[in-house]
Amino acid sequence: MAEREVDRSVSQTVKAQLALRDQILSGSLRPGERISELQAVETTGASRTPVRMALVRLEEEGLLEAIPSGGFMVKAFSERDISDSIELRGTLEGLAARFAAERGVSARELEPLKECLAAIDELLRQVPISVDAFSSYVTLNARFHALLTELSRSPPLIRQIDRASALPFASPSGFVMAQSALPEAQQILIIGQEHHRVVIDAIENREGTRAEAVMREHARLAVRNLRLALRNRTHLDLLPALALIKTATD
Amino acid sequence: MAEREVDRSVSQTVKAQLALRDQILSGSLRPGERISELQAVETTGASRTPVRMALVRLEEEGLLEAIPSGGFMVKAFSERDISDSIELRGTLEGLAARFAAERGVSARELEPLKECLAAIDELLRQVPISVDAFSSYVTLNARFHALLTELSRSPPLIRQIDRASALPFASPSGFVMAQSALPEAQQILIIGQEHHRVVIDAIENREGTRAEAVMREHARLAVRNLRLALRNRTHLDLLPALALIKTATD
DNA sequence: TGAATACGTTATGTATACATTACCAGGGGA
DNA sequence: TCCCCTGGTAATGTATACATAACGTATTCA
Numbered sequence: 001m002a003e004r005e006v007d008r009s010v011s012q013t014v015k016a017q018l019a020l021r022d023q024i025l026s027g028s029l030r031p032g033e034r035i036s037e038l039q040a041v042e043t044t045g046a047s048r049t050p051v052r053m054a055l056v057r058l059e060e061e062g063l064l065e066a067i068p069s070g071g072f073m074v075k076a077f078s079e080r081d082i083s084d085s086i087e088l089r090g091t092l093e094g095l096a097a098r099f100a101a102e103r104g105v106s107a108r109e110l111e112p113l114k115e116c117l118a119a120i121d122e123l124l125r126q127v128p129i130s131v132d133a134f135s136s137y138v139t140l141n142a143r144f145h146a147l148l149t150e151l152s153r154s155p156p157l158i159r160q161i162d163r164a165s166a167l168p169f170a171s172p173s174g175f176v177m178a179q180s181a182l183p184e185a186q187q188i189l190i191i192g193q194e195h196h197r198v199v200i201d202a203i204e205n206r207e208g209t210r211a212e213a214v215m216r217e218h219a220r221l222a223v224r225n226l227r228l229a230l231r232n233r234t235h236l237d238l239l240p241a242l243a244l245i246k247t248a249t250d
Numbered sequence: 251m252a253e254r255e256v257d258r259s260v261s262q263t264v265k266a267q268l269a270l271r272d273q274i275l276s277g278s279l280r281p282g283e284r285i286s287e288l289q290a291v292e293t294t295g296a297s298r299t300p301v302r303m304a305l306v307r308l309e310e311e312g313l314l315e316a317i318p319s320g321g322f323m324v325k326a327f328s329e330r331d332i333s334d335s336i337e338l339r340g341t342l343e344g345l346a347a348r349f350a351a352e353r354g355v356s357a358r359e360l361e362p363l364k365e366c367l368a369a370i371d372e373l374l375r376q377v378p379i380s381v382d383a384f385s386s387y388v389t390l391n392a393r394f395h396a397l398l399t400e401l402s403r404s405p406p407l408i409r410q411i412d413r414a415s416a417l418p419f420a421s422p423s424g425f426v427m428a429q430s431a432l433p434e435a436q437q438i439l440i441i442g443q444e445h446h447r448v449v450i451d452a453i454e455n456r457e458g459t460r461a462e463a464v465m466r467e468h469a470r471l472a473v474r475n476l477r478l479a480l481r482n483r484t485h486l487d488l489l490p491a492l493a494l495i496k497t498a499t500d
Numbered sequence: 501t502g503a504a505t506a507c508g509t510t511a512t513g514t515a516t517a518c519a520t521t522a523c524c525a526g527g528g529g530a
Numbered sequence: 531t532c533c534c535c536t537g538g539t540a541a542t543g544t545a546t547a548c549a550t551a552a553c554g555t556a557t558t559c560a
Contacts (some may be wrong), residue, residue: 012544037512047545049299052512056303060310062409069552070512077406084404088345095341099334132370154334156327164410262514287542297515302542319522320542505558512551519544530533 012046017054019044024063024074031076035064061166081225089164090219093149096161097211100151101203109151110200116144117196124193129186137189144196148215150160152201188225192218260295267304269294274313277498281326285314311416329480333473339414340469343399346411347461350401351453358448359401366394374439377390387439394446398465400455437477442468 020040023029040051055072058064061156064072120140123133149161195218204212270290273279290301305322308314314322327335370390373383399411445468452461 030257038510047514048547049302049544052299053302053306056306060307062406080404081406084349085406088342088404088407088410091341091345093339095338110356154330154338156312156331160338160410160414163413211427288540298542299514299516501560503558503560506556508553508555510551510553512549514549515547517546519542521542521546522540524537524539526535526537528533528535530531 005034012050013053013057016040016044016046016051017057020051020054020058021061021063029074029076034067034071034073037071050185061163063166079113079226083226085164085221086222086226087216089161089223090097090216092157092161092164093145093219094152094212094215096149096152096157097199097215098150098208099154099157101206101208101211103153105151105203110204113144113147113151113200116147117193117200120144120193120196124186124189126184129189134185141192178220184228188221191221195221262300263303263307266290266294266296266301267307270301270304270308271311271313274308277476278462279324280477284317284321284323287321294436311413313416329476333476335414335471336476337466337469339411340466340472342407342411342414343469344397344465346399346402346404347406347453348458349404349407350398351456351458351461353403355401355453360454363394363397363401363450366390366397367443367450370443370446374436374443377436379436380440381388384435391442398449434478438471441471445471477481 023043029035035055037048037051037055038054041048044051044054046054055064059066059072063075065075067073077226123129123137123140126133129137149158152158171201195214198214199211199218202208202214270285273293279285285305287298287301287305290305291298294304296304305314309316309322313325315325317323328470335477370387373379373387373390376383379387402408445464448464449461449468452458452464
C-alpha cells in the first residue's frame with residue numbers, strides 16, 4: 001500500500017471521473033488535447049486503474065475520444081455538433097412527453113412539476129433578472145426537465161436522455177449564464193417557461209402529439225439561443241460548459 | 251509475465267468485450283445473473299484489468315447494470331423496455347432522415363442506399379422466403395439503416411443512434427429470424443421495404459417532415475412485429491437477441 | 501544540409517499482488 | 531426457535547510492477 005492519502009468516502013473511480021470531468025468542462029484541458037494517464041493520476045489522486053476506468057466512462061459519455069494509437073483526447077465539438085445535440089435531446093424529451101401524455105399521469109405526479117413551474121415564475125417576476133436568480137433558474141430548469149423525463153416511465157428512454165445530456169450543452173449553467181449578459185435573456189426565458197406550461201397542460205389532457213411538439217419547439221428555442229450567444233463572442237468566457245467547442249481558428 | 255497464451259492481434263480489452271457480449275446475447279448468462287470477474291477472466295482468457303474495462307464498456311452500452319454493492323449483473327428488460335427502445339431508435343432515425351432531407355444529399359450519396367434497396371427487393375421476390383434469404387435480409391437491412399444514419403452527417407446523432415442500437419432489439423438477427431417462422435413475415439418485410447423506398451424519395455425531394463414520419467412509422471411496424479413474435483412463444487427460442495427479456499415468471 | 505535510422509525515453513496495455521468490503525455460515529444467547 | 535453476532539471466505543476495489551509499443555531526438559551517412 002502506498003503512503004498516498006486516500007479518501008475512503010467515495011470510490012476512487014468516481015472521484016477520478018468527477019475530477020476529470022471538471023477539468024474538461026472547466027477548460028483546464030483544451031479540446032483536442034491528449035489526456036495523460038500519469039498526469040491524471042497526479043491531479044486526481046487516484047491510481048492508474050481507477051483513472052483508466054474513469055477515462056473509459058468519460059469516453060462512453062462522449063467527452064473523450066479514444067486515440068487509435070492509444071490513450072484518450074478531449075473531444076472537440078463544432079457549433080453544429082452542439083446545436084444538433086440540443087435538437088437531439090429535445091427530440092428525446094418530446095418522446096418522453098408523448099409517452100407521459102399517452103400513458104397517463106396522475107395529478108400527484110404532476111405536482112412537483114407544477115411547483116417547479118411556479119418557482120420559476122417567481123424568479124422571472126424580477127426585471128431585469130439578477131445573476132443569482134439566473135443561477136437558481138438553471139437549477140430549477142434542470143429539475144423540471146428531469147422530472148418531465150421521469151414521467152415517461154420508460155427506463156430506456158430516461159437512460160438515453162441522460163446520455164444525451166452528458167454532452168456539454170446539457171450542462172446548462174454556462175449556457176444560460178451567458179444569456180444573462182444578453183438583453184434578450186428575459187424574453188427567451190419567458191418563452192421557455194410558456195413551453196413548460198404548455199407541455200404540462202398537454203400531458204394533463206393526454207394530448208401526446210401536442211406535448212411532443214412543444215418540447216421540440218423548446219429545443220429549437222434553445223438552438224436559437226445558442227446561436228445568439230455565439231454571435232456575442234464577448235460573452236463566450238462565461239461559457240465554461242462550452243469549453244469544448246472548436247474555435248474557428250483551431 | 252504469465253504463461254497464459256495471448257492473442258496479440260487484437261487488444262485484450264476488445265477481445266474480452268466481444269466474448270462477454272456474445273455470452274450475454276447468446277443467453278449463456280441469464281438476465282439478472284451476477285457476472286463474476288474471475289469467471290469472466292477464465293472464459294475470456296484476458297486478465298482482470300481488460301475484463302474490468304470491458305465490463306465498464308458493456309455497462310455503458312446498456313447490457314450490464316452496476317450492482318451498488320459492487321460488480322455487475324446482466325440487465326433484464328421487460329417487453330415494454332424493448333418496444334420503447336425500438337420506438338426510441340425509430341425517433342432518432344427519424345431525426346436523421348429529417349436532417350438528411352433538410353440539409354440535402356447528393357445523388358452519389360444516395361447510390362449505396364438504392365443498391366441496398368434493390369438487393370432487398372431481389373430477396374423478397376422469393377415466396378415464401380428462405381431462411382438463408384432471411385439471413386441476407388438482416389444484413390442488408392442493418393446496412394440500409396446504417397447508411398441512412400450516416401446521411402444525417404451529424405456525428406452526435408450517429409453516435410446516439412449507435413448507442414440506442416446496442417440494446418438487444420437492435421441486434422436484429424434473432425428478432426427477424428423469429429419472424430421467418432411466422433406466416434405474416436413476408437408481408438411485414440414488404441411493408442418495411444416500402445418504408446425504405448418512401449424515405450429515400452422524401453430525402454431526394456427534401457421533404458424533411460415526410461422522411462421523419464415514415465421512419466417513425468417504420469419503428470411502429472417493428473413494435474407490432476415484436477408483439478407478434480412474443481405472442482408466438484413457440485418461436486421464442488429463435489430469439490437469441492432477446493435472451494435478455496424478462497420472462498413473466500421472473 | 502537534409503533525411504533516415506537507431507536508440508532512448510515515455511506512455512499505454514496488461515498482469516498480478518494487496519487491501520477491503522460484502523456475503524454467508526455457524527454458533528451462542530435470549 | 532429465532533435472532534444476532536462473529537468469524538471466515540470469496541469477490542471486488544485499488545495499487546503497482548512489468549511488457550510493449552510509440553514518439554522524439556540525436557547521430558550518421560549520403
